[in-house]
Amino acid sequence: MILPGKTLGVLGGGQLGRMFAHAAERLGYRVHIYEPSADSPAAEVSAHAVHSLYTDLKALEAFVRACDVVTYEFENIPTESLRKLESAAVFRPKWQILEIAQNRLREKTWLRENNFPHVRFAECEAGGNLAEAIRSIGLPCVVKTADFGYDGKGQQKVTDELSLGRAVASFKGQRAVVEQWVDFKCELSVIVARSTAGETRCFPVAENIHTKHILDLSILPARVAAGIQGEACAIAEAIAERLSLTGILAVELFLADSGELLVNEMAPRPHNSGHWSLDGCVTSQFEQHVRAVTGLPLGDVSLTAPSVVMVNILGDSWKWAGDQCVGEPDWTVILGTPRAHLHLYGKKEPRPGRKMGHFTVTAASAEAAIELALRLKAAL
Numbered sequence: 001m002i003l004p005g006k007t008l009g010v011l012g013g014g015q016l017g018r019m020f021a022h023a024a025e026r027l028g029y030r031v032h033i034y035e036p037s038a039d040s041p042a043a044e045v046s047a048h049a050v051h052s053l054y055t056d057l058k059a060l061e062a063f064v065r066a067c068d069v070v071t072y073e074f075e076n077i078p079t080e081s082l083r084k085l086e087s088a089a090v091f092r093p094k095w096q097i098l099e100i101a102q103n104r105l106r107e108k109t110w111l112r113e114n115n116f117p118h119v120r121f122a123e124c125e126a127g128g129n130l131a132e133a134i135r136s137i138g139l140p141c142v143v144k145t146a147d148f149g150y151d152g153k154g155q156q157k158v159t160d161e162l163s164l165g166r167a168v169a170s171f172k173g174q175r176a177v178v179e180q181w182v183d184f185k186c187e188l189s190v191i192v193a194r195s196t197a198g199e200t201r202c203f204p205v206a207e208n209i210h211t212k213h214i215l216d217l218s219i220l221p222a223r224v225a226a227g228i229q230g231e232a233c234a235i236a237e238a239i240a241e242r243l244s245l246t247g248i249l250a251v252e253l254f255l256a257d258s259g260e261l262l263v264n265e266m267a268p269r270p271h272n273s274g275h276w277s278l279d280g281c282v283t284s285q286f287e288q289h290v291r292a293v294t295g296l297p298l299g300d301v302s303l304t305a306p307s308v309v310m311v312n313i314l315g316d317s318w319k320w321a322g323d324q325c326v327g328e329p330d331w332t333v334i335l336g337t338p339r340a341h342l343h344l345y346g347k348k349e350p351r352p353g354r355k356m357g358h359f360t361v362t363a364a365s366a367e368a369a370i371e372l373a374l375r376l377k378a379a380l
């Protein structure tokens with residue numbers, strides 16, 4: 001057990017690291033951040049920060065040696081670096097899990113090999129025949145880059161011969177995954193924690209609404225039958241077990257029109273669809289992550305209100321004149337509303353599509369929470 005007072009290292013300095021640091025420091029831990037860029041949301045609120053590349057083994061080794069445990073808030077860390085430092089650090093979750101989750105092809109292959117329900121896919125190796133891979137899956141489908149994808153970047157839907165040709169031209173022989181298009185009732189996510197002792201605990205299931213491939217709204221609890229929620233949790237727990245996870249893991253799922261639950265993605269770190277837990281749950285996902293990686297007992301995951309809705313605040317909410325930012329949203333809209341909570345990540349430069357913050361509302365029913373959330377979003 002790594003007791004309060006010890007030092008927790010985080011690889012990555014974004015908003016997830018910032019909120020992790022808040023939770024860790026509240027429990028009396030010191031947080032060190034490792035982040036390539038000089039200005040980062042997490043470094044600003046942590047005891048110490050190192051700015052260097054993830055391939056700088058010397059800096060990375062000095063960093064991990066100063067920490068009692070090292071975790072991640074960012075997925076695309078070269079695991080080659082982590083493998084070389086294995087004897088110098090305690091990585092939780094173990095880096096092998098990061099390696100699976102950071103690459104779509106490895107992730108989907110792992111799901112298939114371990115018999116978890118997933119979306120049918122075909123692989124296209126670098127320089128391979130993408131058109132053939134697309135035809136093997138059938139239309140409609142979606143082509144995704146194998147590496148470094150987030151918020152829908154590097155994805156193209158293919159519905160006909162024309163879009164097929166466009167996809168082949170734009171992927172230019174890159175390694176890709178071709179996935180069957182899933183018509184779904186809704187998207188769900190489950191965050192599961194697994195302790196050093198092997199105990200697992202799931203947060204309530206979130207229903208997620210994406211706009212332009214970016215998470216827009218999370219609704220808690222998800223408006224699906226209890227049986228579906230139970231099934232989603234059982235899948236997440238079984239994945240955590242199979243991975244021998246220590247820490248938290250977010251599992252994104254589609255509830256297909258057929259009624260089937262299919263795993264879309266996994267992330268061994270706090271997740272955007274768990275931000276609601278800061279205001280709507282006894283224990284936040286960030287505190288749960290701290291507890292899980294330090295060996296503390298896992299926290300209570302009960303909702304603190306009948307319904308919670310989280311809304312992402314993107315740079316689009318700033319005032320723009322062409323591509324010039326000319327003003328910020330009117331925060332008093334949220335700050336002046338009871339049961340609304342504003343979180344800003346301290347990012348200096350707003351950009352369309354960039355996650356700048358989020359807000360949460362709690363209410364007595366899903367209808368009331370959604371109505372209030374959408375009204376505040378529009379008023380921003």
Ligand SMILES: Nc1ncnc2c1ncn2[C@@H]1O[C@H](COP(=O)(O)OP(=O)(O)O)[C@@H](O)[C@H]1O
Pocket residue numbers: 119142149150151152153179180181182183187210213252264265
């Ligand atoms: N096979 C699919 N069928 C239907 N919708 C999809 C499919 N793949 C992705 N999407 C939509 O695009 C969103 C982003 O895709 P995802 O695979 O989660 O990538 P990212 O890494 O960008 O989050 C999903 O949340 C979903 O709304």
Ligand SMILES: [Mg+2]
Pocket residue numbers: 151252265
């Ligand atoms: Mg996703």
